[in-house]
Amino acid sequence: MEPTGKALFVVMDGLGDRGAETPLSTANSPHLDELASKSTTGLILTIGGGLVPGSDTAHLALFGYDPHEYYRGRGAFEALGAGMDLEHGDVAFRTNLCTLDDDGIIIDRRAGREPLGFKELYGALNGMEVEDCRVLVQHTVEHRGAMVMSGPGLSEKIGNTDPHETGKPLMESAPLDPEGEKAARILNGFTKKACEILKDHPANQRRKEADLPPANGIASRGPGVFAKVKPISERLNLRAACVAGGALYKGVARYVGMTIEDAEGATGTASTNLRSKAAKALEVKDQYDLVFCHIKATDSFGHDGDFEGKRGMIERVDAEFLPQVIGEFDVLVVTGDHTTACSAKRHTADPVPILVWHKDVRPDGVRKLCENQVRAGGLGHIHGRNVMRIIQDYLDVSEMFGE
Amino acid sequence: MEPTGKALFVVMDGLGDRGAETPLSTANSPHLDELASKSTTGLILTIGGGLVPGSDTAHLALFGYDPHEYYRGRGAFEALGAGMDLEHGDVAFRTNLCTLDDDGIIIDRRAGREPLGFKELYGALNGMEVEDCRVLVQHTVEHRGAMVMSGPGLSEKIGNTDPHETGKPLMESAPLDPEGEKAARILNGFTKKACEILKDHPANQRRKEADLPPANGIASRGPGVFAKVKPISERLNLRAACVAGGALYKGVARYVGMTIEDAEGATGTASTNLRSKAAKALEVKDQYDLVFCHIKATDSFGHDGDFEGKRGMIERVDAEFLPQVIGEFDVLVVTGDHTTACSAKRHTADPVPILVWHKDVRPDGVRKLCENQVRAGGLGHIHGRNVMRIIQDYLDVSEMFGE
Numbered sequence: 078m079e080p081t082g083k084a085l086f087v088v089m090d091g092l093g094d095r096g097a098e099t100p101l102s103t104a105n106s107p108h109l110d111e112l113a114s115k116s117t118t119g120l121i122l123t124i125g126g127g128l129v130p131g132s133d134t135a136h137l138a139l140f141g142y143d144p145h146e147y148y149r150g151r152g153a154f155e156a157l158g159a160g161m162d163l164e165h166g167d168v169a170f171r172t173n174l175c176t177l178d179d180d181g182i183i184i185d186r187r188a189g190r191e192p193l194g195f196k197e198l199y200g201a202l203n204g205m206e207v208e209d210c211r212v213l214v215q216h217t218v219e220h221r222g223a224m225v226m227s228g229p230g231l232s233e234k235i236g237n238t239d240p241h242e243t244g245k246p247l248m249e250s251a252p253l254d255p256e257g258e259k260a261a262r263i264l265n266g267f268t269k270k271a272c273e274i275l276k277d278h279p280a281n282q283r284r285k286e287a288d289l290p291p292a293n294g295i296a297s298r299g300p301g302v303f304a305k306v307k308p309i310s311e312r313l314n315l316r317a318a319c320v321a322g323g324a325l326y327k328g329v330a331r332y333v334g335m336t337i338e339d340a341e342g343a344t345g346t347a348s349t350n351l352r353s354k355a356a357k358a359l360e361v362k363d364q365y366d367l368v369f370c371h372i373k374a375t376d377s378f379g380h381d382g383d384f385e386g387k388r389g390m391i392e393r394v395d396a397e398f399l400p401q402v403i404g405e406f407d408v409l410v411v412t413g414d415h416t417t418a419c420s421a422k423r424h425t426a427d428p429v430p431i432l433v434w435h436k437d438v439r440p441d442g443v444r445k446l447c448e449n450q451v452r453a454g455g456l457g458h459i460h461g462r463n464v465m466r467i468i469q470d471y472l473d474v475s476e477m478f479g480e
Numbered sequence: 481m482e483p484t485g486k487a488l489f490v491v492m493d494g495l496g497d498r499g500a501e502t503p504l505s506t507a508n509s510p511h512l513d514e515l516a517s518k519s520t521t522g523l524i525l526t527i528g529g530g531l532v533p534g535s536d537t538a539h540l541a542l543f544g545y546d547p548h549e550y551y552r553g554r555g556a557f558e559a560l561g562a563g564m565d566l567e568h569g570d571v572a573f574r575t576n577l578c579t580l581d582d583d584g585i586i587i588d589r590r591a592g593r594e595p596l597g598f599k600e601l602y603g604a605l606n607g608m609e610v611e612d613c614r615v616l617v618q619h620t621v622e623h624r625g626a627m628v629m630s631g632p633g634l635s636e637k638i639g640n641t642d643p644h645e646t647g648k649p650l651m652e653s654a655p656l657d658p659e660g661e662k663a664a665r666i667l668n669g670f671t672k673k674a675c676e677i678l679k680d681h682p683a684n685q686r687r688k689e690a691d692l693p694p695a696n697g698i699a700s701r702g703p704g705v706f707a708k709v710k711p712i713s714e715r716l717n718l719r720a721a722c723v724a725g726g727a728l729y730k731g732v733a734r735y736v737g738m739t740i741e742d743a744e745g746a747t748g749t750a751s752t753n754l755r756s757k758a759a760k761a762l763e764v765k766d767q768y769d770l771v772f773c774h775i776k777a778t779d780s781f782g783h784d785g786d787f788e789g790k791r792g793m794i795e796r797v798d799a800e801f802l803p804q805v806i807g808e809f810d811v812l813v814v815t816g817d818h819t820t821a822c823s824a825k826r827h828t829a830d831p832v833p834i835l836v837w838h839k840d841v842r843p844d845g846v847r848k849l850c851e852n853q854v855r856a857g858g859l860g861h862i863h864g865r866n867v868m869r870i871i872q873d874y875l876d877v878s879e880m881f882g883e
Binding site: 437438439440441442453454455457458459460463464465466467469470473475476477478479480 | 531826
């Protein structure tokens with residue numbers, strides 16, 4: 078079955094909100110409003126009713142992979158998003174370079190954040206052998222990186238070494254079940270050797286000369302195993318691309334077999350270049366059936382409790398992104414991955430507004446993509462994993478169940 | 481528990497549609513409109529959100545049998561619908577008589593469609609023994625029939641012999657998994673012997689004399705195993721009857737233990753006698769708790785992309801069927817099994833409008849059974865398998881879960 082058109086799937090992270098007035102309901106968003114009035118709308122329970130989604134599980138669901146079946150920790154997505162290649166069974170982590178005092182106590186979880194020498198220090202840890210396993214690391218931004226342990230018999234069922242606060246030493250990773258014993262040992266072995274290598278590394282000498290705290294420790298968190306899954310091209314009959322700034326979103330996209338298409342100036346922050354992202358979506362659409370575009374800053378503003386900032390970001394998407402893409406795709410979906418309530422400053426379980434436009438949808442009288450209007454929309458309350466099926470159906474690539 | 485009343489369950493096949501205006505929303509249907517205004521309404525996701533239902537899986541779901549659990553191919557429903565009796569483990573098919581040339585290439589998939597001698601030819605193939613299996617065939621309409629293989633160790637996991645196009649020979653059936661090996665061998669053995677019997681049969685001599693193409697081949701498709709299920713009378717506490725024209729619907733109904741009540745002139749086509757179907761429903765209602773009435777042509781018009789035809793069929797149901805039955809049953813449900821969009825000319829995943837009338841329902845302000853009005857109806861968006869539970873509840877035969 079060949080798709081009969083092209084779909085654009087726009088996710089504004091943490092888009093939903095709480096309260097009588099929300100960033101969406103009060104936004105000056107004429108393009109989004111007009112689109113909503115021609116669309117069918119509803120609310121997504123991304124990972125199921127009443128459940129609070131993480132960014133990783135929410136995106137798995139939105140890509141049609143039920144996280145209750147597929148999710149096995151965040152690390153692998155981070156490593157994939159950092160551009161690393163993983164093998165089935167590898168266990169990956171997010172890492173921080175940090176500053177330890179002479180007693181091994183963490184005094185700065187970010188080693189001063191100033192990245193002088195950080196790339197070199199990550200490089201010095203790359204390719205370490207621990208027992209019969211190989212450990213690869215990759216610097217990403219500031220003090221952050223990703224780490225992948227490869228070898229037989231590893232499991233993600235282990236604890237972090239990152240204590241998530243200063244004043245404590247790096248933790249010994251402990252297995253969470255018997256299967257995790259080897260992986261915990263490898264992680265602890267890596268961490269010990271890494272701290273030795275970092276301690277006397279010339280790059281830390283240069284940091285000292287520049288009056289910066291040394292990056293003499295590495296803290297790991299968020300273990301996640303990489304398990305190969307049937308790619309979206311086979312599972313849903315859709316060749317898909319991802320245009321995103323944030324590494325995690327690229328990582329989940331790579332995990333399900335999307336191709337990453339980098340847009341210049343796409344940063345995953347409020348300063349991202351939205352025009353560039355729209356242009357990239359248009360530029361690559363002929364090569365794919367579906368382009369997924371991720372916009373991160375709505376979520377970041379929500380975490381900061383910044384209602385005005387979140388609304389402003391929605392208005393920027395309306396002004397700088399939507400006008401370029403409306404009318405250029407056969408299916409256009411706009412939604413979020415979860416609610417990030419400005420009042421709660423965190424992800425919440427509240428369902429997220431969604432609109433689906435296609436020339437033949439049933440318009441439902443909704444005139445604005447906002448929490449209160451879409452609650453009686455034509456889509457009803459749907460599970461996140463069903464969104465991709467609806468896109469499939471409008472692109473004529475659904476397989477009928479039965480005859 | 482004895483039901484406290486009688487229910488009529490009317491399914492207009494493929495009833496839902498896409499777009500701002502639909503056959504339902506534009507139909508002149510005063511009886512349906514008045515009924516809707518006294519009913520509770522909603523939308524059915526027959527086999528689950530975003531999934532495109534076949535006619536067989538959709539009806540299983542509507543009868544309360546989750547197709548994800550119960551569906552094992554279409555063939556058994558066709559054979560049951562043709563009036564054949566099946567044993568647990570039998571594997572059944574839909575068949576076509578076809579015309580082969582001297583090299584065994586199919587030159588007419590319907591053997592000219594003109595049925596002279598077809599009944600006799602099907603009869604000549606009935607009761608064949610292949611290995612330790614028995615093969616029964618039954619003529620239905622035109623070139624069509626059903627075939628059932630009975631014997632130990634059969635499976636439905638095999639390929640068709642029908643290549644679905646002319647210019648090709650009949651295919652060898654291949655097992656889709658090791659369990660299917662025997663069944664494929666029996667089917668291939670049957671097909672070979674059948675072609676030999678057909679070739680020189682006197683009925684084909686008569687066809688030749690009448691200048692009709694010979695029916696010298698038989699093509700089989702849609703293998704489905706018959707597995708005995710708990711009948712609806714035990715499962716739902718309802719004695720149920722089916723009034724339908726199309727064989728498939730009678731077959732699914734028989735599969736779940738409904739009794740078939742034939743109405744004169746019920747054809748499963750646009751020329752069906754709707755008054756006769758309504759009269760039959762009334763005639764038999766004392767013997768049953770639930771009468772299921774199936775009306776096919778709405779779907780057929782949808783497949784043809786004939787908006788006016790589909791609307792006209794709805795208007796005929798409104799004029800010729802509903803006036804007889806409204807007020808005669810204690811529960812009246814009107815819905816479809818799926819959307820057959822005139823724009824797409826196929827089944828789609830769009831949810832299907834439903835109304836449920838009982839004297840004590842909560843009317844929800846909906847004045848017309850149409851896609852746009854019922855989206856905010858009192859029933860919400862429900863799964864097809866839950867419809868029968870709602871009927872049960874209004875008939876007071878639901879078993880409480882818990883105390």
